[in-house]
Amino acid sequence: MAKFEISTRKNGEFQFNLKASNGEIILSSEGYKTKDACIKGIESVKKNSAVEARFEKAVAKNGKPYFNLKATNGQVIGASQMYASETTRDNGIASVIKNAPGADVVEL
Numbered sequence: 001m002a003k004f005e006i007s008t009r010k011n012g013e014f015q016f017n018l019k020a021s022n023g024e025i026i027l028s029s030e031g032y033k034t035k036d037a038c039i040k041g042i043e044s045v046k047k048n049s050a051v052e053a054r055f056e057k058a059v060a061k062n063g064k065p066y067f068n069l070k071a072t073n074g075q076v077i078g079a080s081q082m083y084a085s086e087t088t089r090d091n092g093i094a095s096v097i098k099n100a101p102g103a104d105v106v107e108l
Contacts, residue, residue: 002020002099002100002103002104003018003019003103003104004017004042004104004105005017005106005107006035006105006106006108011031014031014038015028015029015030015031015032015038016041016105018078018096018103020099026080026081026092026095026099027078027079028080028081029042030076030079039105041078042105044071044077045069045078045096046101048071048072049096050101052093052097054070054071055068055069055070055093055096057090062082064083065085065086065089066079066080066089067079067080067089067093069096078096080092080096
């Protein structure tokens with residue numbers, strides 16, 4: 001089963017990773033100053049992942065495809081890893097759409 005893992009960075013900020021059932025990270029957050037803000041970020045991912053238009057497909061300077069998930073205000077709430085192809089990136093988006101809404105939240 002997919003899960004959001006909350007962890008603390010070395011600088012004291014909180015972040016989350018959405019992991020698929022196979023353990024692969026499919027979405028990562030930026031740093032949050034508080035755990036409550038991090039949890040609200042997770043709630044935003046659960047809500048916004050249901051809207052395919054909120055996924056911004058992009059290509060990095062090195063030519064690798066990736067995606068961002070944006071909130072209704074346009075703020076990035078999660079970013080993917082770099083993918084080998086547009087097809088694998090699109091599969092990553094499909095995985096977030098499928099897994100995020102029902103994913104459990106665990107603290108590391």
